[in-house]
Amino acid sequence: MRIIRASDCRVMPWKNGGGTTTEIAAHPPGASLDAFDWRISMAHVGADGPFSSFPGIDRTLSVLTGNGIALAFGDGETVRLERSSAPYPFPADRPVEGQLVNGPIDDLNVMTRRGRWQHRVERLTGPGPIELAVHGGLLMLSARSDGWTIAANEGLESLGTGDNAILEPGEAVTLASDHDDAEIFAIELWEGAAP
Template structure:
């Protein structure tokens, strides 16, 4: 289990220049916005506007804080995401604009290069224990609120808000939260070849 503490994450500008994002992890390490195989980041969205286009990339978005965002796709589909909705997956090369529901939001964003990697994201809440397996890829845990204990074999680590952990396969992690309101996101990343 490799830990990524919140203070180690770097902030960088959006591809379209409309804001900043905090990069949690990227593969290959240090890859640019045009060359990554997968990327996990958090962003603060303070105004309405178009999303950056990422050709050949699949994307999943979850709202972390705020009242939500309405996604309006160029083909007419619309969807509203908020703190209660499940993470939403879509093609990052599909034209879409975001409209804030009522004020700014923070979001969690996972992107993977289509045909090379596949990903999925789920929201976990405390306090019941969660058991997850990293098989045939990676498992990335992102602690959002509350305190979490992660046990892999005999190793035990504590994750506070903003901390993340990366587990290679094969690994089995047992998670427990110290608060019923604790929230964590579990992201699976699998190579396609």
């Protein structure tokens, strides 16, 4: 298990220059925005505008803070995402504009290169215990509130807001929190094309 603290994540500009994003992890390490196989990041969205286009990438968006965002796709479809919404997957090369719902938001973005990697995102809530095991690929846990503990073979780790843990195949952990409404995201990543 590898811990990535919030203070160790790097802040960088959006691909389209419209804001900033906090990169949590990417593969291969140090890959540019045009060359990653997978990437996990958080963005602060303070104004309406177009999403950056990532050709050949699939993305899942989750609202972390704020009142939500409406996605207006180029083909006319609209989707409204709020804090209570399930993580929403869509192709990152599909033209889309974001329209804020009464103020700025922070969101979690998970992106994988189509045909090479796939992903699944789930929002989990406390207090637990929640038992998780990694059978193949990777599992990242991204804490959205303080007070999470992870019990693993190597001992106990604590996660605060914005902290993350990456688990490798064969690892198993038990999550628990001291808050009933504590929130953490479980992000599964695995190699291979869709069946």
